[in-house]
Amino acid sequence: MSTGEENSAPIPNDLIVQIFSRLPAESVARCRCLSKLWGSILHRPFFTELFLTRSWARPRLLFALKREDAWSFYSLPQRQHDLHDKASPPPDFHMKFPKDIISPEYHGFTSGLIYFSRKSITLKSQEETVICEPRTGQYATVPKLLRYGKSFLGYDPIGKQFKVLFMDHTDCVTHCSDLHRVLTLGNGIMEWRKIKCSCSLFHHVMDDEGICINGVLYFASKQRYYFPCDVKIVCFDVRSEKFKSIDVEWDSSWYVKLVNYKGKVGVITWKGLCELSISVLEDVEKQEWSKYVYTLPENSILDSSKYSIAGVTARGEIVFSRNFTSGSFYVVYFSLESNTLQSVEIQGLEKDHGVCAYVDLVEDLNVNDAKYLKSSPRLNVITVRPKPQERNSAPSVKNKP
Template identity: 35%
Template sequence: MEDLQLDLDHAENCTTTIPFDLIIEILSRLPAKSLIRFQSVSKLWFSTIRSRTFVDSFYTRSMTRPRFLFRFDHRESRRNFIFSAPQYEYCSDDDRYVFSAMARYDMTISDPDYCTFRDSVQGFICFTSAVPKRFYDGTPLFNSITVYNPTTRQIVKLPDFTPNGRYVEALLGYDPVEDQYKVLCVMMLMMFGAPDESQDDIQQEHFVCTLSSSQKQEWRKIENPTGDSYTSVFFGQICIDGALYYGVGESGIVKFDVRSEKVEYIKTPEESYISGSYNSTLINYNGKLGGLERSCEGNLMTLWVLEDAEKQEWSSITYDLPYHWDATLGYGVTDGEIHGSHMVFCPPFSVFYYDFDMDCISVVRIRGIEDGDLRVDGFGELTGHTSCRPGHIENIRFL
């Protein structure tokens, strides 16, 4: 007993100090959710985890482990549930192999009657919510644009506005040179306007809002030197090296330079429909703008790549996939991107990897999202909808 008391007294008189560099090394290996909680341990830990050096180091590490981002839109409760799952490059020598991955719940987003979900950009996602009463009782269409970080659960609500009879799309972009996030808001003509209304005097406009914690969020109008107008048809969105691209129906693709805030127009090949079809999507192909389009008949998938942006020259290659994608994808290509020699598709609750070299498909079943009340893609009672975006990178940065 006396020896035990001596040991306790000795322990009280000894102070063990962990080197700060070792603490940083330990913190850098922790999951993002743990880091967010550990900010409350002390002021030193808070300032360390929030420091630019630590945030950049964590993001660099996260780039080696991208995730799939899932949105479950529960329409009865008017809430969106955000999940994510590991994005591994699965492959097998078998003709078709099935894997499984567990999804992780990240956050819940409450929204009005309508919500548009776009791709993740540097770990942040942009939602455009609207109450489309204009079609029923003539009241103005109200829009709300919000940027979310599923990792930190930070919510950045941008100023609301009334578009005065126009359809609104908001897209998030990132400029790596100035390290700035910007939201591009496009007010367009309604594709399906009210029958008793004329849109001849309605102007299409572009607005930009820079996301910054040091200054007030406000919308700034920018000019569209191309003079091109388009209706409310957006197909695909991708941010590549400081440039934001989005399809605008059969007319082509719009490029928005995030740094200079200039708008350019890119014509797509006449024989393609990568900018104006639900069976197509824009992708990042080895740092170049690309597009995938699926044939309405058969198993053909065509990859288009913008080889020369100034001359607007495109190349293409068509693949004959080993399986019929109508049955596999339901409504066609919901999203896709190229990883090395893999083509990635993301229908609800599953991820399909097509290996160009091996000509095989691997399937990853996503577990942990669906429940007994969920009905997807019109089968049974439609109470919810699920969409997926690949390439989400966890970011512990706060805006």
């Protein structure tokens, strides 16, 4: 391809790859349609992996704002450097889901997709799951289950496949439960399959979001009939669909959060205003944990009744986010290495909304291509585009002195 001048040389393919790997996913999608050459290059697996690697170098914080069952999504570049005298870009508004589309109770974040699930405790309990890409406005609803339970979204990075796991809460009388279900996105079938899980027989899935790390889905489960409750971490291998349970110390009287700590599952316990600990699973087979205890500064703005943990960054910083946007809204970074806090005030978010925050939002062309969502004709995929008046003007981010 040339620039149009007689003596101009064609742009080398390697240079094209390097240029486009630095663009947003939306720009890449548009450029794929401009020429057959670009389309061929930008659809290659090598480019997709390079784009994901570059995207991991510029992760973002995702904010899901809820008010009267309507959800709005914003994102902000995640801190990759000290913010002392540097201005940060404003949060970007992406889209809004009206309340007549989803009215979920539970939520979570997996490999760039937000999933919502709703359960109603009636004579015919229905578990409904909605999965969406918060920046493109695409979402999908999976087939309902007339059961009472909890669903999770997992991702297999080897097979590039998303799966929805449903854990049934119905009491069992046998020693091997086959009431649980799994559904694979993108295989053209869109049907729930029965799956056996003997490790969760005497355990009831807790109301945590779960977390998927390197193709393994982790979530907390507790004993059903004994007191005090014995909590275990259930591991579900998304690729093999095999279960395993792991013993863990879990103090349910305090704020507890599962996190991805440098590629390993971690359990953060936040006691009161000052004490915080993180237990890291070092060896899954041997079930070996390491535990670290920290003391937060007494004069910090953190309060477990007003803040929640969004996750842990690749740099080893715990990110705290306020639960509501009323008043001043802060995100707090706590460095585990230096044992220091830094508060960042974020301006421009919609007021009087509940907030769910997540770390490490990256652009993955495997997800943005929506092949997992569009490959099945039975899957309902709709694009919701925000109205101009829904965008906030001139939002900004400021460091708190």
